Amino acid sequence: NAGVTQTPKFQVLKTGQSMTLQCAQDMNHEYMSWYRQDPGMGLRLIHYSVGAGITDQGEVPNGYNVSRSTTEDFPLRLLSAAPSQTSVYFCASSFRRQGQQETQYFGPGTRLLVL
């Protein structure tokens, strides 16, 4: 298994540009999440999905869109990038056991710089 993969590893954008951060997992996990990591703030949840076709907002969803058309993929879209979105983005996935979500597996991260 490749686990959770993310592309690209690093990206530079200009303010107002759009882009999609890709996330894929090959473990058939139902749950997938996007976090951003900022200095002094730990990880904050952006959006999450509990299965194909189902997504919901996390703690800091503004400026980001997600969709979940397949179990494997969970892309994060920035429609109009802003400098405040400069961060490291992590995707995570987990499976469900006995009705509850189990521990998350994290991808290697995407470092985004918005100028």
Add this chain to the structure above:
Amino acid sequence: GNSVTQMEGPVTLSEEAFLTINCTYTATGYPSLFWYVQYPGEGLQLLLKATKADDKGSNKGFEATYRKETTSFHLEKGSVQVSDSAVYFCALRRYSGGYQKVTFGIGTKLQVIP
């Protein structure tokens, strides 16, 4: 709401020194508690966890005990190695309708020097 408090560091230790990274939490009910480790350039990996009071999680020589009376989950290791240099995140998990809500601390950077 839920919160996790840990020092940001960096914590600098010599090889074979004793490590303690403090973690305290605020939460309603009975959360599960975790320590994650992030090595340079990588994502977070689960290091250990504890799901109820007085449980001790352990892995790779690291230990942490779930102390409900002091709302703490301090990470300890008796003898650190250079390879332990990383950022350590304390986190708590609460369930809401079967979905987990994970709250992370800010992360503590550990530097171990030879």
